[in-house]
Amino acid sequence: MGRGRITGLAVSDVRFPTSLAHHGSDAMHPDPDYSAAYVVLETDAPDGLKGYGLTFTLGKGTEVVVCAVNALAVHVVNKDLDEIISDFRGFYRQLTSDGQLRWIGPEKGVVHLATAAVLNAIWDLWAKKEGKPLWKLLVDMDPKQLLSCIDFRYITDALTEEEAYIILQNGLVGKTEREEQLLKHGYPAYTTSCAWLGYPDQQLKQLCSDALKDGWTRFKVKVGADLQDDIRRCKLVREMIGPENILMLDANQRWEVEEAIEWVTKLAEFRPLWIEEPTSPDDILGHATISKALAPLGIGVATGEQCHNRVIFKQLLQAKALSYVQVDSCRLGSVNENLSVLLMAKKFQIPVCPHAGGVGLCELVQHLIIFDYISVSGSLDNRMCEYVDHLHEHFKYPVVIRNASYVPPKAPGYSSEMKEDSARRYQFPQGEVWQKLLSDTAKIS
Ligand SMILES: C[C@H](O)[C@@H](O)[C@@H](O)[C@H](O)C(=O)O
Numbered sequence: 001m002g003r004g005r006i007t008g009l010a011v012s013d014v015r016f017p018t019s020l021a022h023h024g025s026d027a028m029h030p031d032p033d034y035s036a037a038y039v040v041l042e043t044d045a046p047d048g049l050k051g052y053g054l055t056f057t058l059g060k061g062t063e064v065v066v067c068a069v070n071a072l073a074v075h076v077v078n079k080d081l082d083e084i085i086s087d088f089r090g091f092y093r094q095l096t097s098d099g100q101l102r103w104i105g106p107e108k109g110v111v112h113l114a115t116a117a118v119l120n121a122i123w124d125l126w127a128k129k130e131g132k133p134l135w136k137l138l139v140d141m142d143p144k145q146l147l148s149c150i151d152f153r154y155i156t157d158a159l160t161e162e163e164a165y166i167i168l169q170n171g172l173v174g175k176t177e178r179e180e181q182l183l184k185h186g187y188p189a190y191t192t193s194c195a196w197l198g199y200p201d202q203q204l205k206q207l208c209s210d211a212l213k214d215g216w217t218r219f220k221v222k223v224g225a226d227l228q229d230d231i232r233r234c235k236l237v238r239e240m241i242g243p244e245n246i247l248m249l250d251a252n253q254r255w256e257v258e259e260a261i262e263w264v265t266k267l268a269e270f271r272p273l274w275i276e277e278p279t280s281p282d283d284i285l286g287h288a289t290i291s292k293a294l295a296p297l298g299i300g301v302a303t304g305e306q307c308h309n310r311v312i313f314k315q316l317l318q319a320k321a322l323s324y325v326q327v328d329s330c331r332l333g334s335v336n337e338n339l340s341v342l343l344m345a346k347k348f349q350i351p352v353c354p355h356a357g358g359v360g361l362c363e364l365v366q367h368l369i370i371f372d373y374i375s376v377s378g379s380l381d382n383r384m385c386e387y388v389d390h391l392h393e394h395f396k397y398p399v400v401i402r403n404a405s406y407v408p409p410k411a412p413g414y415s416s417e418m419k420e421d422s423a424r425r426y427q428f429p430q431g432e433v434w435q436k437l438l439s440d441t442a443k444i445s
């Protein structure tokens with residue numbers, strides 16, 4: 001009888017029409033349709049065990065990621081779960097180093113997003129098989145086994161496996177207390193949902209006032225398209241939230257390096273904690289210049305949602321280019337690569353504040369940051385996890401927020417499973433939601 005051989009991989013293009021109401025809009029992405037390349041792994045386990053994984057996209061192009069997932073399937077189908085996890089580092093490397101596929105990466109772009117979707121499904125499978133939520137699977141894992149999931153290639157000049165081992169060993173001290181504390185109080189979050197760029201001022205005000213009533217104290221505002229608009233919106237939000245609450249800004253890569261410094265200097269009176277993605281995500285030295293220039297104003301630089309891989313994070317840390325590391329559960333090569341970044345951030349003493357603005361990202365990334373606190377960073381200082389209030393109703397195990405904090409999930413797995421009905425209805429273009437939208441558009445034009 002089978003024990004967990006992966007017998008099939010199915011991937012679909014699931015899109016939610018968020019652009020209709022400007023949810024998720026920013027200075028570079030004015031009309032995102034929050035979408036996912038959604039992977040389902042079938043196994044021959046007698047209990048019908050399945051693994052679910054996704055990567056986040058903005059609508060168009062999801063079909064390209066779906067294609068890349070199918071290209072990776074050959075490495076996954078017919079593999080035994082036990083075989084994968086007994087050499088997870090080797091399996092990660094097999095996926096990322098396919099002698100032909102790596103040419104269209106390596107470890108970046110579409111093929112890496114596809115890798116994330118596939119590996120996220122494997123981690124979901126593993127956690128389900130153990131009957132634990134993913135964060136707990138990680139927390140209970142022996143440091144040596146955790147390390148065996150990480151590919152240290154290209155980062156040993158910044159973090160060796162031995163150093164990582166010491167970090168994890170040190171993380172064992174006080175671990176039980178931290179776990180209890182999180183189970184009681186949750187992990188602190190901030191909200192981005194009040195101030196997407198496409199929201200009119202009235203909506204922004206209403207959402208801020210609702211969020212304040214719900215106990216939110218940390219707010220992120222989209223900026224970067226028009227300075228006068230930014231000044232008006234930041235003033236409005238600062239007035240709404242008062243002097244004590246925390247404000248962050250996000251420009252989504254809109255500016256040149258010098259322009260970023262000048263623009264943010266003009267917004268300094270609103271006392272933002274950070275400016276996120278001020279310029280190209282590939283410009284490590286540019287981020288370092290911006291960080292240095294804004295430090296005297298008390299404004300940090302945050303980035304990560306479009307950092308290709310651990311190598312870029314390594315260089316950002318080495319170059320003192322950022323004050324907040326924004327890991328992403330679906331951009332990096334799943335838990336495996338995220339673990340390496342959490343450990344590097346710990347070594348460089350830079351807080352991790354994960355990115356979660358997208359569909360399913362809150363569901364996934366909560367597991368990583370809960371693990372980070374319990375087993376790696378051991379600190380909540382200057383740390384918080386992003387939250388956006390969209391599309392949770394489509395997930396079987398949606399995030400739970402209490403007192404503006406993530407409540408640690410209890411259900412086994414990576415919280416990545418969508419409701420079957422949602423995945424079907426929102427499938428692009430054949431799902432009924434899109435069939436209706438497309439026929440309405442055809443009628444208008
Ligand atoms: C297009 C997306 O909504 C982005 O604007 C979003 O991920 C954002 O950068 C964020 O930090 O949440």
Ligand SMILES: [Mg+2]
Nearest residue numbers: 250276277305
């Ligand atoms: Mg952002």
